[in-house]
Amino acid sequence: MPDIERWPTGRLLSTAARLVEHAWDENLREIGLTHAGVIALEVLAVTGPITQTALAQIVRVQAQTMGQTLSRLETHGHISRRRSSEDRRVHVVSLTDVGKEALERAVESEQQVLAQVSIDTSMFRQELKVLVRELAGRQAPGGDTAGAPLAAAARED
Numbered sequence: 001m002p003d004i005e006r007w008p009t010g011r012l013l014s015t016a017a018r019l020v021e022h023a024w025d026e027n028l029r030e031i032g033l034t035h036a037g038v039i040a041l042e043v044l045a046v047t048g049p050i051t052q053t054a055l056a057q058i059v060r061v062q063a064q065t066m067g068q069t070l071s072r073l074e075t076h077g078h079i080s081r082r083r084s085s086e087d088r089r090v091h092v093v094s095l096t097d098v099g100k101e102a103l104e105r106a107v108e109s110e111q112q113v114l115a116q117v118s119i120d121t122s123m124f125r126q127e128l129k130v131l132v133r134e135l136a137g138r139q140a141p142g143g144d145t146a147g148a149p150l151a152a153a154a155r156e157d
Helices: 009-031 035-047 052-059 063-075 097-115 121-138 148-156
Strands: 079-083 091-095
Touching: 009 035, 009 097, 035 052, 035 063, 035 079, 035 091, 035 097, 052 063, 052 091, 063 079, 091 097
Parallel strands: none
Antiparallel strands: 079 091
16 A cells, blocks of 8 residues: 555545445445445435435435435335325435335444444544534535535534
8 A cells, every 4th residue: 555644634534435435335235225325315314205306405416316326225125205296296205114224234334344443433423523514514605505414414413
């Protein structure tokens, strides 16, 4: 491995994130989930039923990308989608009982991955939340609330 002592913090952070995500993704495949799917399930667990468009905005992905993620989740029975009674063009997404169980298994899987690392994960987690809050808040200039969902999600922990 190259001399990581010389790497900038951003590179360390992104490399660590990729390595954790890769290890976690291997475990998630057994549950029928992807990292993107877990994020969607986590949001649904907090918000309850929500439109597909709102979910994509909160997660900060394109509607088409969210549609692909939701199709996989629906295939595995993790979510259900129904047409809105107010606007038939809108899909309302809900977490199923199977999805709740899968999310619990995903959380356990993540904890197992992080347990293999000899750092104080609770302190590291607190520092990451500060970083997310501050950077997400800066990305919402002039009243734009694009960063608000991320900042709000970080506050909930």
